[in-house]
Amino acid sequence: MRRLLVVAAVTAALGGMALVALRSEPELIQRLRYPLRYEQIVRTHSRNYDLDPSLLAAVIYTESKFDAGATSGAGAIGLMQLLPGTAQGIALRTGGKHFTVEDLYVPEINVRYGSWYLRTLLRRYGDERTALAAYHAGQGNVDRWRRRGLDIQFPETRDYVAKVERVKKVYASAYAAELGVR
Secondary structure, rough: OOOHHHHHHHHHHHHHHHHHHHHHHOHHHHHHHHHOOHHHHHHHHHHHOOOOOHHHHHHHHHHHHHOOOOOOOOOOOOOOOOHHHHHHHHHHHOOOOOHHHHHHHHHHHHHHHHHHHHHHHHHHHHHHHHHHHHHHHHHHHHHHHHHHOOOOOHHHHHHHHHEEEEEEHHHHHOOOHHHHOO
16 A cells, blocks of 8 residues: 555656646747747837737747648638738728738738737737737627626637737747847
């Protein structure tokens, strides 16, 4: 019996150490797991739109894993997974005159539009969590939840917000130099 207790204690201790190791992965593992692409575009538009570059990188990773050709079943396109209608509205508001859906496959344009949209949501809602929920679930849903005094109602949106916030921390630590994180 005593031997069984010792084995259980050792197993629990090793399991706890493994959990701590997962939480504090070495930078190399973080970089392999969460690659960073288009650093210059991310830096430029995070600066232009006063966004935390780690937040912008985390949104891009969560939306497309930095795949400029990504498309969703809902019709969202590119790095930041913008719907063509949303992107066309952004293009018009930011001075664009010749928007085409193919523009959304161009990393610089997609991230510029997505950065503008994310900054607009941050200004509108005043906090990152709500802005991310609106980015994912739409402003209409978020406005409806807020009018009713409710938190995020879609489980997939709660998961999305939590993932972006978690990945943001990874990008802030593993890519601080590349992103110019302050």
